[in-house]
Amino acid sequence: MLLLGGIHGDEYEAQIVLRRLAGRLTPGDVTGRVVIVPSLNFPAAQQGRRLSAFDGQNMNRCFPGKEDGTTTERLCAFVTKRLFPAVDLLIDVHAGGSDVSVVPMVFGFATAHSVVDNARLNRLMEAWGYRFVQHVDGIDETACGAAKLADLASIEVEGGGGRMKSDELAIMEEGLLRALADFGVIKQQLTPIPFAGVHFSAGPEGQYLAPHPALVEHTVALGGKVNKGQLVALLHPTEGQLAAPLEITAPMAGYVLRQTEHAFVSKGQLVGNIGTPLED
Numbered sequence: 001m002l003l004l005g006g007i008h009g010d011e012y013e014a015q016i017v018l019r020r021l022a023g024r025l026t027p028g029d030v031t032g033r034v035v036i037v038p039s040l041n042f043p044a045a046q047q048g049r050r051l052s053a054f055d056g057q058n059m060n061r062c063f064p065g066k067e068d069g070t071t072t073e074r075l076c077a078f079v080t081k082r083l084f085p086a087v088d089l090l091i092d093v094h095a096g097g098s099d100v101s102v103v104p105m106v107f108g109f110a111t112a113h114s115v116v117d118n119a120r121l122n123r124l125m126e127a128w129g130y131r132f133v134q135h136v137d138g139i140d141e142t143a144c145g146a147a148k149l150a151d152l153a154s155i156e157v158e159g160g161g162g163r164m165k166s167d168e169l170a171i172m173e174e175g176l177l178r179a180l181a182d183f184g185v186i187k188q189q190l191t192p193i194p195f196a197g198v199h200f201s202a203g204p205e206g207q208y209l210a211p212h213p214a215l216v217e218h219t220v221a222l223g224g225k226v227n228k229g230q231l232v233a234l235l236h237p238t239e240g241q242l243a244a245p246l247e248i249t250a251p252m253a254g255y256v257l258r259q260t261e262h263a264f265v266s267k268g269q270l271v272g273n274i275g276t277p278l279e280d
Contacts, residue, residue, distance in 0.1 A: 107136050178192060
């Protein structure tokens with residue numbers, strides 16, 4: 001198993017949790033191979049920036065990379081050419097970064113030729129103990145997209161963002177420990193949690209954006225269940241004498257998956273998005 005963190009340098013949770021995991025595990029805990037890279041995009045991680053400080057590129061749009069390319073492209077090529085062939089499963093750990101907060105969730109990809117097939121992948125994602133399992137089309141230029149093109153099964157982890165919170169770090173670490181144990185690559189260290197969550201899809205139709213510059217007041221909790229038309233945010237004016245805010249309502253029924261961490265939003269900026277549960 002390959003665990004990647006820090007593809008975006010401003011997504012800090014994985015950089016902490018994967019280092020903790022590397023310090024926690026001993027060779028006697030491991031069956032097979034566990035490769036851990038806490039801060040893959042080192043130039044970005046060293047400055048707490050989303051993009052590389054060397055070339056300004058978004059690493060998660062540069063896979064599978066180029067061995068003779070930019071710094072970011074060469075790092076991507078190292079992963080796809082050297083690390084992918086050494087493992088059966090990729091776990092790419094992300095967070096909301098400095099822009100948004102995200103509920104703890106996982107989503108994955110496999111092919112007919114992957115060592116881990118779709119049925120096993122779904123069972124593994126449920127083993128995380130998270131409430132949300134997302135089903136989404138992949139993007140080829142991401143780490144998980146490149147893994148799929150290489151017939152390597154992958155899971156992307158999301159959760160946290162904005163400010164660092166101890167409970168969110170614990171959720172991420174415990175989820176990884178349960179997943180590694182379910183996969184059989186480490187000994188069981190935590191009690192498994194039976195899946196009692198929801199499988200869902202999320203697309204642009206569930207996003208709600210700011211129609212003009214404003215100050216955001218969220219009226220529902222992250223992860224909360226909402227009905228179509230329910231009030232989800234108030235956008236307070238930043239000019240003029242009137243204080244009446246613009247009411248933002250849910251474009252669809254479902255669960256609030258992401259919320260902006262910014263008090264001020266520009267026109268067109270994401271305020272939040274909603275995912276829809278899949279039918280059984």
